[in-house]
Amino acid sequence: MIMKKSKKCFNLNIDDKETLNTFGSSRGELFMIDLDDVFKNSGSILYNLPVSDLIEEAIRNNEGKLLENGALDVFTGKYTGRIPKDKYIVNEESIHNDIWWENNNSMEKENFIRVLNRVIDYLKKSRKLYVFKGFVGADPRYRYQVTVINEYAYQNAFVHQLFINPKNEEELKKESDFTVICVPNFLADPIYDGTNSEAFIIISFEEKLILIGGTRYSGEIKKSVFTMMNYLMLKRNVLPMHCAANIGSNNDTALFFGLSGTGKTTLSTDPERFLIGDDEHGWSSHGIFNFEGGCYAKCINLSPYNEPEIWNAIRFGTILENVIYDVNNMPVYTSSKITENTRASYPLEYIPRKASNGIGGNPKIIFFLAADAFGVLPPISKLTNEQAVDYFLLGYTSKIPGTEKGICEPQATFSSCFGAPFLPSYPMRYAELLKKKIAENDSVVYLINTGWIGGHYGIGKRIDLKYTREIIKNVLNGELEKAKFKKDTVFDLMIPEKCNNIPDELLDPIKTWEDKNDYFQTANNLLSAFKARLDYIKNGIHQ
CATH class of the missing domain: 3.40.449.10 (Phosphoenolpyruvate Carboxykinase, domain 1)
Structure with missing residues (x-):
C-alpha cells in the first residue's frame, strides 16, 4: 500500500x-x-x-535551528x-x-x-x-x-x-x-x-x-x-570535471576549475551570465552537463557586495553547516570559530540567472584558478595545450597560515585534475581525455591567479576581486585577444601587456615586487615544486 x-x-x-x-x-x-x-x-x-x-x-x-534569514543552520560535530x-x-x-x-x-x-x-x-x-x-x-x-x-x-x-x-x-x-x-x-x-x-x-x-x-x-x-x-x-569516454560552468547569451560555455578557496563558485556565479553549475560536470561529445541540481558554496566571509547571488540564495530551503549566529539569530559569516569550511547548500533555482536544463555546448574558454599565496604567478596567463595538461595534472593552489593547524607560512598544495580526492583512476587518464577535447574543440585555457601580488602572504596583498572579475570579463567578451602577449621570465607563461580596466603593472608580477631578487628566488622555488610534482605524476606512479 x-x-x-x-x-x-x-x-x-x-x-x-x-x-x-x-x-x-x-x-x-x-x-x-x-x-x-x-x-x-x-x-x-x-x-x-x-x-x-x-x-x-x-x-x-x-x-x-531556523535562522532569521530562513536558512536551517546545523552543526556537524566532530567532523x-x-x-x-x-x-x-x-x-x-x-x-x-x-x-x-x-x-x-x-x-x-x-x-x-x-x-x-x-x-x-x-x-x-x-x-x-x-x-x-x-x-x-x-x-x-x-x-x-x-x-x-x-x-x-x-x-x-x-x-x-x-x-x-x-x-x-x-x-x-x-x-x-x-x-x-x-x-x-x-x-x-x-x-x-x-x-x-x-x-x-x-x-x-x-x-x-x-x-x-x-x-x-x-x-x-x-x-x-x-x-x-x-x-x-x-x-563512457566522458570527462568528469571538478569545475564550475556558466554560459553567455551567445551560448558560449566557460569552465572554471579550482580547488577550495580559489573563487570557483564566486567567479562562475556571474550576474551577466547563466550558471550551469558550481562544482561537478561532465564533458561528452555533445558538450558539458551538470551532475547536480544545486550548489554547495563556502560561505566564510560571504558578503552581499562581493557575492550577491550567493548571499541572496541563502534563505528558506538552504541548509547551512557550522555557521555561527548572533543573538538575533542572524548568521555571522565572518566567524571561523567552528571551522573555515562553513557551507551553504541550495538549489540552482535560487540563483536568478541559471541555465534551465543544466547543459551547455563544448566550451571554448577554460579557466584554471589558483590562489597563489607566494605572489609570483601572473593574474592571468594563456596556456599552450601542453601547459594546460601540465597545470591540470598539478591542480595547484596554496594554503595560508591559519587555514589549517600547523601551517605557519604559505604552503604549495596540489590536487591532480583539481580533484585528486575524488579520482578513482589515474590522473593521466583524465588528463589525456582533457587534452583530446581541448584539441577537438579549439578550446583556450587561461591560468588565473586569485591569490597574492606584490609579495607573498604577509607582505603582498590579495588581488582585488573586482580586478579578477574584470580579467574574466575581458576574456569572455573577446577583448583580451586583441592584446599583445609576452613571455613570463620564470614560468614560460604568456601574459598580456594590457587588459581593459586593469593597471598595467599588475599584469606582470615582478613589477609589483619591491625586492626583485626575492621574487626570482620565490618564483624559482615554486617552479621547482611544480617540476617535482609533475615528474611524480607522469613517471612516479602507474599509468
Whole structure:
C-alpha cells in the first residue's frame, strides 16, 4: 500500500515488498536480500518529502535551528569537513586494475560485508528513515538514478537540493543505478571492521553502493557520489570535471576549475551570465552537463557586495553547516570559530540567472584558478595545450597560515585534475581525455591567479576581486585577444601587456615586487615544486 501525502511525498508501508525492492538495483544477492529485510522492524519511511517538510522534521528532531534569514543552520560535530583517511574503495576483482590505489584507501570485500551487515542491523532498529530518489547528470544520455537513505532529515533535504529531482513518478525507474546509505550515528569499530576510526565512507562499484557512517558532514554524500561518477563517466569516454560552468547569451560555455578557496563558485556565479553549475560536470561529445541540481558554496566571509547571488540564495530551503549566529539569530559569516569550511547548500533555482536544463555546448574558454599565496604567478596567463595538461595534472593552489593547524607560512598544495580526492583512476587518464577535447574543440585555457601580488602572504596583498572579475570579463567578451602577449621570465607563461580596466603593472608580477631578487628566488622555488610534482605524476606512479 502507498499512501499519498502530496505529489512528491509518500509514506511507504513497510510491508510493501515491491516498493522496498526499488531501493536496490541489479546487483548481487547480498545487497538485495538485506534491503528487503531492513524495514520489517523499523519505524516510518518518508520518501521524497518536500524540502519544506524535511526542514520541519529537522526542527522537530532538534537537528538544527531556523535562522532569521530562513536558512536551517546545523552543526556537524566532530567532523566539519571531508576525512580522506576514512574513505575507502572496496577492492573488487572487476575494478582492481582501474583504481589509483596510491590515492585511494583499499578495503577488502569481507570487511565491507561485515560493515554492511552491521549497518543493515542498525537500520532495522531505526525509528524513522528519509529516502530520496532522483538523478545525477542533467543530460539524460548520461544520467544515473540514485537512491539516498538518511537517518537525518536535514541531510535528506541536502540531497534534495544537491541532486536532480524527478519531475514526476514516471521519470523514476523501478531500480536505482546506485544507492547511498548515510547513518551518522552508526559508529564503526576499527578493530572489528578494519577501519581507521569510527567514521567511514565506503564505495563498492560492484554492488553500486555507498556506505557513510560516523560523520554528519553532508559533503561526504556529495563527494562520494562524485567519486562514483568519476569512475562511471571515464568508462563512457566522458570527462568528469571538478569545475564550475556558466554560459553567455551567445551560448558560449566557460569552465572554471579550482580547488577550495580559489573563487570557483564566486567567479562562475556571474550576474551577466547563466550558471550551469558550481562544482561537478561532465564533458561528452555533445558538450558539458551538470551532475547536480544545486550548489554547495563556502560561505566564510560571504558578503552581499562581493557575492550577491550567493548571499541572496541563502534563505528558506538552504541548509547551512557550522555557521555561527548572533543573538538575533542572524548568521555571522565572518566567524571561523567552528571551522573555515562553513557551507551553504541550495538549489540552482535560487540563483536568478541559471541555465534551465543544466547543459551547455563544448566550451571554448577554460579557466584554471589558483590562489597563489607566494605572489609570483601572473593574474592571468594563456596556456599552450601542453601547459594546460601540465597545470591540470598539478591542480595547484596554496594554503595560508591559519587555514589549517600547523601551517605557519604559505604552503604549495596540489590536487591532480583539481580533484585528486575524488579520482578513482589515474590522473593521466583524465588528463589525456582533457587534452583530446581541448584539441577537438579549439578550446583556450587561461591560468588565473586569485591569490597574492606584490609579495607573498604577509607582505603582498590579495588581488582585488573586482580586478579578477574584470580579467574574466575581458576574456569572455573577446577583448583580451586583441592584446599583445609576452613571455613570463620564470614560468614560460604568456601574459598580456594590457587588459581593459586593469593597471598595467599588475599584469606582470615582478613589477609589483619591491625586492626583485626575492621574487626570482620565490618564483624559482615554486617552479621547482611544480617540476617535482609533475615528474611524480607522469613517471612516479602507474599509468
